Amino acid sequence: MGYRFRLHVSALPGRPDIVLPKHRTIIQVKGCFWHGHRCLKGRLPHDNRTYWSAKIEGNQKRDKRNERALRRLGWRVHTIWECEIRRTALGNLAPRLHGILKGRKETAERRLASDWAGS
Ligand SMILES: [Zn+2]
Incomplete structure (x- = not known):
């Protein structure tokens, strides 16, 4: 789908599965x-x-506990269940992922910009 992501990032609480840094989304x-x-x-x-x-x-x-810690660090956390992946053809999962990520990049960039302005 063209999104940049990292897997199992051990620097974050709970070593989250899929991390999309640009979208500040897990x-x-x-x-x-x-x-x-x-x-x-x-x-x-x-x-x-x-x-x-x-x-x-x-x-x-x-x-x-891990999800709370991640949210405190400014991450948005979403869960996709094993049964959803099995039930859903990948073609149906794609719109859901787009929905999760839509608008997040701008928000994350604004946030970064204001962090810079504040320091
Ligand atoms: Zn289930």
């Missing part, structure tokens, strides 16, 4: 089971329910 691609999506794929197994629900709650708490 896209997390989350596995439905491991991150507790409310969909068929996110359902807990019948065995060892206590173990799995604690495990997945822990992951969700960590996700929230």
Whole structure:
């Protein structure tokens, strides 16, 4: 789609999946089971329910903490779920990504410009 991005940037909280620096935008691609999506794929197994629900709650708490930290740093954070990618032909995902990124570049550039002006 022509957007510049970086993968798994370890300098940022939680080592986010897809980072679009020009748009000051992060896209997390989350596995439905491991991150507790409310969909068929996110359902807990019948065995060892206590173990799995604690495990997945822990992951969700960590996700929230990282996303808060990223927002504080001025990033906008979006989630795309595994089940959305499977359900959706890539052709349908493209407009969604355009929607997420539309207008973000100008905003990020204005922000940078005002940071420069302030220093
Ligand atoms: Zn899902």
